[in-house]
Structure formats: C-alpha cells, structure tokens
Amino acid sequence: MTPEELLKRYELAPSKDDELIEYERQLWQARYSPCGRFLIGCGYDATIQRWDISGEKPQLMPELTGHNGWVQAIGFQPQKNRLLSADSWGQLACWSYAEQATKPVWSLPEAHPNWIRAIAISPNGELVATGGNSNSVRIWSTEDGKLQREIPHPDRIFSLCFHPKGNALVVGDLKGIIRQWDTSTEAGSQSGDDAKEVRQFDAAILFNDEAETKGRIQQCGGIRHLQFDAGGKRLVCTGQKQPGGGFATGTPCAIVYDWESGKQIREMPMGGAQDGFSYDAQFHPDGFVMATSTAFPGKGHVWFWRPEDEKAFFTSSKLPNGFSLSLHPNGNNVAHLTSKSPNGNGRALKDGEYVGGSARIRLLHFPIEVDA
Amino acid sequence: MSSTQQSPLCKPWEHSFSRRQLLGATGAGIGALGAGALGGMLDPAVAEELKKQEKQVIFVWLDGGISQLESWDPKPNTQFGGPYRAIPTSVPGIHVSELLPQTAQQMHHLSIVRNLHTQDNSHSAGVARINRGDPKNRGVVYPYLGSAVAKLMGPTSSGLPPYCWVKPYSGGFKTGDAGFLPAKYGALAFGDAKAPENLLLNESVSLAENAKRNELRKKFNNRFAKGRRNESTDANSYVYDVADTLMQRRDLFDETKVSDKDKDRYGRHALGRHMLMARRLIEAGVRFVKVNSYHWDSHGDNFNACESLIPQFDRPFAALLEDLNERGMLDNVLVIAMSEFGRTPRINSHVGRDHWPEAWSVAMGGSGIRRGHVVGKTNNLGTFVDGDEYDIGHLFHTWFRALDIPQKMMEYNNDGQPLPVANEECSPIEELLT
C-alpha cells in the first residue's frame, strides 16, 4: 500500500464521540487482553484495573490489589488467561484476570529487592522474565513462580521481550544497550552461568550522560519498551533521542532493527527536542510501527511509520501525553492511554483542593474495519 | 495566580538583585557602606569566646530542588508517594526514602525539619531569598548565610578565608553573596575543587624575596593611606593576605594527600570530590564551606532523575558525617543540606515533579543541633504541613543560635543603620537546639 492508502485506512482521529474511560489515578499501561474481552490498566496506585469491554459500554470490574508502590509492568499469558504483574517494591504476582476473584494465583513479594520495571512472558506461556533496578533478569515459572534462572546485567533494566519463537530474550537497559540472550537451553538452571549473550543492539542515542557535554550530573534515557513483530523479524525499541537532564527533554524516538542482521533499519523520532519520552511502540500486522509519546501537558504524538519509508505516514498531535497504545486482537480498536496531569509550580488549588493526576483511556478505532 | 515554569515573560536573572540596584535610595556608594559596615559588631569578649570554640559550618546546596518525597519525607503507597519505599534509619521511628540508604545509617547525627513552608516557587526568587534568609524588606540586599557567618564570626585562628565555596564550573572571588556587606565577605570559590591559578610561588622568587617584596608593598600602602579613604586599602591588603595564606596552604589542593580509600568512600564523582574537599577545608580551619551541586530540578522523569542524583549526595554526605564524628568535630561543625524548595506531590504528565515551597524538608546536624530528631510533619499525603510551620527565617535564627552567636548582640551596622541579621518576625526553633 502507498502511504496515502495506509493513511486512509489507519488514520486515528480523536472525536467527541469516542468512548472515554476515566480513572482517578495515573496509569502506566492500558492493554487489551489477548482474548479481547478486557482492557487492563496498571499504574501509580498499586492496583490493577480491569474493564470488561465485551458489552456496549466498558464495565469496571473489581480491582486487583496486593501490590505496592507503582505497578509499571504487566504481561499476559493467554494459555491460561493469566496476567503477570510486577511493582516497584519488587513483588511479582500472577492473576486470573478474567475471573471476578481479586486474589492472585500466586505472588512473590520479594521477587526482586527493588523496582521491577519490565516483564515479559515467553510465547509458550511457561516462563515470565522480570527485570529492573537490581540489574538482573530473573526468569520464573508462570505456573508457580519458581525461579528458573538469573542473568546479571551491568545497569538498570528498563524493558524486556521474548522473541516470538521463544529462543531469545532481549533486554533493554538504561544506557541504550539491547542485549540478546539465548534462552533455548534447558530451563532449570538457577544461575546465569550458561546464559549466553548472543549480541547487542546499539541504541546509545537513547541515553545521555551529560557530564562531558553539559556538566550535568544526571544519567538520562533508557530503552523504555521493546517489542517484536508477530513474525519475529523486526524489533522496535523506544525512548528519547539525545535526552537532556533536568526537564528530561529530548525527542521521543522509536528505533527499528532487523532481527536477522541485527542492523538498525530506521530511526523514528517524532516531536521536538523539548518533548519527552516515547514509552510505547508495537508493530501492526501490516508491518508499520505504532508509537506514542508524552511530555508536558498537551505535548506528545501518536505516529505510524513503516520502516521502509523515510517518514511516518500518520502523525497526530491531537493524541498527546500517550503512555501506551494498545491494539485490540480484532485489529480494529486502539486504546490510547493518556495522563491527565497539570504541571506547574506551587499551590494551584482547584476549588480549594490539591488535584493530582489521573488517567484517561480513549477508545479509538481505525476508519476502515479489517477482518479480525 | 498560578505561574507556569518557563513563562516567556519571566527569567531567573530578572529577580536577582545586585547590590547596585537597590542602592539608589540611599545614595551612598560602595565605599561608604564599606566603612560603615566594618564598625559596631560583637562585644569583643564574646568575639574572643567564639574564636576559642571555633565553630564552623558545612552548607550543602542542592540547586534546583531535591524532592522531599524521594528523600527526607517519604510517603510510600499514597496518592503522591511515587514508586519508592521508606526505609528505617539508625534512629528508631525515623524513616527516609530508600534512595538514602547510607545517610539513613547516619541519622543519629542528624535532625530533619519537615514542616518548612516558604514563599517562593521559582528559582529566580527562591534561591536568593532562601540563601539570604528572607529577612523583611529593608531596602538592602542581605548576605548569603556564608557571608553572614564570615562577617559575624570572622575567620578561625587558622587565618584561612572565612567563606569558601566548592562548586562545579568557575572559581574565583564571588562577591555577589555578600549582599550589602563589603565585598571581602564574598565567597572564595574553588571551581571543581581545584586550586586557584597562580597558587604556587613563582620559581624565580625565593621565600625570603617573597616576604621582602610584600613587606615593601605594605610600606608603600601605609604611606599612601595617610589622608585618604581607607576601605580600598583594607580590601586590597585583605586579598593579598588571603593569597598569602592560600599559597602557604597549597597542600589543601594536593590530591596526593588524600587516601584512595577516602576518595572511594566519598565517590569519584563531582559532588563526592567536592564534599571531600569541604572536609579538608573544614579540617584546615575554614569557617564556612559551601558545597554546590546543580541540576536537581527534575520537572521531567523525576524518579529516574532521583535514582541518578540522590546516590551522588547520599554517599558523600554519609561519609562526611561519619568522618566528622570520628574526628570529634561534630560538636563544633554545623552541617546543613538543603535546596530552595521541595517538589510537588502531584506528578505531572512528564512523570516529573514541579516546585513546591508549601511543605518541604531540610536536614541538619552537628554543632548545637539536637540529634536524631524530626521537627514537624506534613499530612498523610505529603501535600501540606500539618500543624506548626517554619520559614527560612526560623532556620537562620536557629543556625545562628547553634553557632553560639548571642541573639541580642547580633546586628549589622549598615553605615549607621542597624539591621537584624535575620527576619525579626521569626525566632529559633527551640526543639532543634541542644
């Protein structure tokens, strides 16, 4: 298809008729379940929110509690309709997300000593990998949470993804390095001794240690998300190009690699150097990357970009402050999660109340329906 | 009125008054002020007493606003609490953020004031105002704390300049801190803790020759001073004296004099090196050492910023407290760590926190300060102070008391105009003082 045709087919335009789900606290992700019946959100208030979207209107289900701090990472295990979640205090939990029950199937309160930032479930559903501030990836059985192995890393881990074929795990860190690990050895060894680092992908542009250039003392950046396409031929990562400290501004960016050669195919920056991060990107079955970014209120974009092309075929600044963009299994619906949080120094009370941020999920759909 | 950061109309420099700007009404030039402000100070007996005790100050300034919620006053698992946990400290009942693990072990040397509520939510106004103690508007620019202490207490018997500043970027004599006080009460800054240029006696000049030529210089100055205004001569002599003292103490800048172990304990990063330098300067007898760290203003990606920045403070600050204690110096050295304000409980859409003067914290310890104590509190959400509030003026009074400067005798004499040293509507925080 030509870019014009793609645009016609996939252009997302917010409208006042869109279904909006409002939630009183900020969320990190809002994802459609693989079965397509649910929209699951996780975020700042340590709960997991579920909406049943199989009916006319989204129905809020009982929230899943037990976590602490932030729940930043969730993943689905479709084989048993399970949801794996991890929080910033180090707890990993497994839930049956489709049932009313709000207690986990199992949980490990001290899966990690500190913030778990990323989670990935193996394609066969047997393993869940977690990583974060303890600089090591731990791989667990999804059935009972038993530790299978541990792979140490030199820096904080921000993102994880299993290859669809199941034999590789990619790990994105703070410093813009993506490491590929061979996971085809027998699950069962606890240590990382036989974990083989196969290769690295260079996304150093998504990291900045500004001591040299600006005398700043902050390390900024990180590979905030990693995702393969369905066939495992391509890998996309996200972050912020040439991040700057303080306000943490830089150009939101997604980068696409060819899996076989390991080479970078396309760098996809979107926005200005005063923007923020792209926290989410994924591949549409038609091969283009769908990405979203957020910065200060009202800033950020959604953009769709085919790696073959020199530029995005769709860009919208009308969908700002995007933290996640979830494509429904039916291929038609897209849930765009935004943060509604004013910025500003000082008191700024509203009717005498100090107002915090909240979340809004906009349920969009592509203009032309596709067959699921 | 709500303000937004980076308003195109308002930039930081606009709110930083220099002495010049506010002198208009008094009509007096700098010289006149200089002459006046040298007079009318402490009772000589008190001055002597102070000198004997040799109280000193280390003032750590984290410019930009360290987040109190990610440091001294964590509120885990609340609406605005963020991702981190609180950890216990060496003082039962006191918790700090998990980002301060090493300082937590030194809490028994510290106190935290959690009920600070100040007036400015911009750097431009806030930094200067906090550093000057926000006295009531007297039409003069008040000195920074370091200049005030340099004036009120003078140098220690070491003879080293009373106010030194260890900072990134440039060094040199920074007179801006002195406010209306004579320029000599400014800060002698060491850029990146490095020796000032030309510190070594030129190889073509022997020690004897150096002594001789300075003796001659003084002779010429004495002759010139007859029948003339003197404040310039005094200031001129002063800088040569300081230069001389520094030349004799060039060992302070000699890296080989510090053990690798210490360098590692403090950390090899800038703030680590600078705090180690501060310790050396205090050990050498500098009255007041300020250490600055910049870029703490985490409006975006606050939490990753805190993870990157706070350890750079935690490690050397804990090492400093440990070392001072070990050397028996904590009774005489006042240690303060602060910023110009805290950060908003509300997390913005750039996952950052903005400026928050409404309720924030300052940590301090050492000379005259109670150990292991928390003053005041914020509400459960950490949004506002619950109960009594303090402003920076209270802290200034408290610090002057902690340094044993008698309240009644503390006054500046600005060319005949008496001025209180701190906001007279504030008073010391008694529960903080031993």
Added chain:
Amino acid sequence: MSRSILTFAILTFAILALTCSVTGAVEPLHQRIDQLIEAKIDGESAPLSDDAEFFRRLTLDLTGRIPSSQKTREFLKDTSPDKRRAAIERLLEQPSYAERMANLFHVTLMERRGDNPEWDAFLRDCFEQNKPWDQIAREILKPNPEDETLRGAAYFYTRRLEKVGQNTTDYSGLTRDVGRLFLGVDLQCAECHDHLFIDDYKQHDFQGLFAVYKGVSIRSGKFPAVNEASMSTKLDFVSVFEEGKVSTGPRVPFGKEFEIPDPPEVDPAEKKKKPDPNQPPAFSALSLIANDLTSGDKELFRKNIANRLWFSMMGQGLVEPLDQFHSANPPSHPELLDLLADELASHNFDIKWMVRELALTKTWQRSSRMASADKLPPRNSYRLGLQRRLTADQLFASVLQATGNLDRLLERSKAFNAKKDSEKTDSENKDAETKDAAAEEPAVDEYKELQALFLTAFGSEPKEPAIDYAPAVKQALFLLNDSKVLDLLKPHSGNLIDRLAKMPNTSVADELYLSIFCRLPDEEERAMINEYLAETSAANDDNENKSKEQSAENSPRTTALSQLAWAMLTSMEFCVNH
C-alpha cells in the same frame, strides 16, 4: 570728551552688548560646574591636586594609561602658567584619546560580553572623528549594514541576540540594556508587572520597547548585522498581578506610543514567494525608536550621557546607580545635572568638548588627599577627589608603561603580525628574515597574550557593569606569581629595570617614582630607597664585582630593584586613579 571718542565708546559698547546678547556671555561651563558644586559644600575641601597628581590623573582619564617618566618630568619642569590647560588640549588630540574613549564605551556598552573587530573599528572611528553622541547612539540603535564604517555597530545587538545553550533568545535582556545604557533606567523588574517599588517604571515602559526588539534577529554573514521583521500588530501583554490584557505599539520608555501603519498591499504573486529576511521591513519600528530615543526632547537621553561622562571622570555619578534614574532617586546635584545635560545637548552632544570642560573644573582637579583625615567628607560632596581603581585596560597599559615595556612589546606585536601576514609570500621574506634574525622574531604575540591575562585577572565579569572594581584574590595571585608579569620586571633592552640597573644609586629613587608613581619622591622616600639599596649591596660585599653599573639579570641589585618596582606596582598608589 570729544564727540568722536564718545561715538566710538557708544559704538563699542553697542557692539559689545550685541555680542554679549548673541553669545550669552555666560561663564564657561567648567566654572559654572564649580559654582554649583561649591554652593553645596559645607566644610573644608581638599586643595587642588599638585602638578604630579594632576598630570597622572589627566593622562589616565584622557589616554587610558599613566604618563611616561619623561613626560612627567617635562610637565613638572614646565613653568608656563597655563600648562594644565595646554596639557588637556594636547592630550585630547592624541590618538590615544580616541583609543581610550573607544575602550571606555566598549566596556560600558558591551560589559565584557565579547570582542569584534568591526565593532572596535566602528568605535575607534566614532572617537577619532569626535562624532556627536546622539549620532553614535542612532548608529548603534539602528545599524546600517550597507556602510562599511558603520556596520560594526550592530554588534551591540548581535552579541546579545546570540542564543546561549538551550535558552531562547534573550530579548528581555536586550530591552533592559537599551534602557539602562541609553536612558539610565533599569526596567528589569517592570517586565511582568509595574515595578514594585519604583513608581516611575511601568510595565508599559518595558513592553513598548520589548515589542520592537522581538522583531529583531541576527542576520547571518561575515559582519555583525541584524534583520528586522515588519511590525504589523501591537504586542499583547499581561501583568502577572492584574487582570486584563493590554497592548502596545513601539514606544520608547516614558515616550509616546507610535501607531503601527496597516501593512502595504502585497501582490499575490509576491506573497507566494518566500520572504527575504535580509530585506528592510516595510515598517521599521527600530528606526522610529532610534530617532525618538535620541531626540532633543528626551530628557533622560541627555541626562544619561551627562551622568555617565561625569561618572567616568569623577568616579561617581550625580545619579547613582547609573541606571536608576527615577523620581525617588534624585541626583546629588539636580541643578548641575540639568546644566550638564542641557549644555551637552546644545553643544551637539560633543563628547570631547564635555571631557575638556570637566577636566578644566576645580572639582575634577581637587586632590584626593586631605591633611586632616579625621572624618573624611561624604563621597558625593566632591570636597575630596575620589579614588578610582584603574580599569583592567588602564592597569594593563599602565603596568607596561611603568615598567618601560610598552614600546618594546608593541613593536614585537607588530613584528609578529607582520610575519604572520607575510608568511603567505615566503620568498619575499628571506631578506627580512636575515635582518630580523638579530632582533629575535617573536613566536607569539606577547602583547596580546599579556593583555588577555590581565583582562582575565582584572576584568569585571561578563554582563556586569564595569563600576565595582573589587580587589580579588586571583588578582593578587596573578601579580605575585605569574611568570609573564614577573618577566616585565627583568631587565630587557631599555625597560625600567634595565635603565635602573645602569644608574647609580642616587638616581634610582627619582626614576622609580617618576616611572611608577608619576611623581618625585619626597626626602623620606628617597632615604628609604637609598637605605634599601645600600642594604642590598652591603649584603653582597663578598661579590668581587662591586660595580653598580653592572646589569646582570640575576645580580642582587637587579633583584632588589625588581622587588622595589614590584612592591610599588602592586601597591594602592599605583592601582588607583587618585
């Protein structure tokens, strides 16, 4: 009396009367200045400076450096009754007068933000020609990129419009500086609201000028130049304290607001073309502002320059700080300020004329020393001449002059630059090379290097008004230990130490004092010097060569001479204009 004599007398009287009424027959300005100063004096005043004091101060103020010992000797020996006036006239005609004034205005207007050869050339030309100040101001405020001799003036704008790091262009800073430097008002705190405690400064005063500068941008090219967008709409602004939007067209602070004309009709074909930013705008608000600000009816414009010229000579402004003109900050001598401002304006803003008049006043010539120094009079009474620290540029030039290295280093600088230029044509140089071999071709421009070191050590911080010359530790360390500084006090052909080393002890004191302090020593001082030198030679009696004419670089006597010279150079008497 015969009739013809009477007629003659009447005619003469009539002519005189006519002449008087035409010329006004008022006293010269310098006398009126003194009268107004003396009218407010209540108490004892210092006497006039003696000849040495006068001549040093004059040479510093008019040519930017101390006089040489030879010139001082000549002046002291001169017995003509009007020698002071003659000296003033003579120095005003020196090329160094124009250099000094160019430097003064460079530091005042650019505040050590940077240097630019076109700007330097522009300023030098202004003072070589003695251009009227209002013309200079107009040439700066509305630079002319077409004229090679004038275009450098744009540096005032371009340097301030340059972006620093990630910051946006500082239009506010530029607006503020125009107000400060050309009108004597610092509107910094009137950008976001009416000034909080200076009632005269309103937000409108800032914004009206700001509106103009928002349309100005740097034009890229090899010389400083700006572009101006055609101003088509008023600028909206809000106060952070008050409700409601206000708008303004271009306006000089406290002046009248100009109408913005409707933009001219643009041919639709033209509209499609990309606008050429280098083209002058259809409506130039900048031209309006430049003319209005410098016009005769702008009281602040003439008062500002009068005040600044007064400050540069007297060491204190009639209004202090120099950029705080407002009704709650009255001048110390209001009538005097009015007089200076009005006279300067009616004399076509002739700076040289004003400098001459100021130098002729008793006020300026008053000594900075009083016999009875129990209670020194207030600075702004002018009963006592004010001490002013030498500027960094004056200090540099004076150190070189005093140590007798100025000519030598200037020549070497010339040689270096000539060598650089002619290096492009190698073959021609071969003869020159053999000639210069003996003269030791300089490998670097030592003059420029030393100048840079002095400016780093003594120059005020960038963007700081160059009025507070606070002594600093780095200055002391520089003079104590810098090798290049100390080298000036080693004997080099013809410099001070070299000359002194060749002199008998009895001549040393006079030459030292005349060279460095620009005066003769008194008896006590002579004795001190002689005693010191005698001590030195006594301490080296075992040296077989007792000849005092030896000029070995490391001889104890040479060292002693260097010590003396160094101590004098670093003492207050040298560093201060008194």
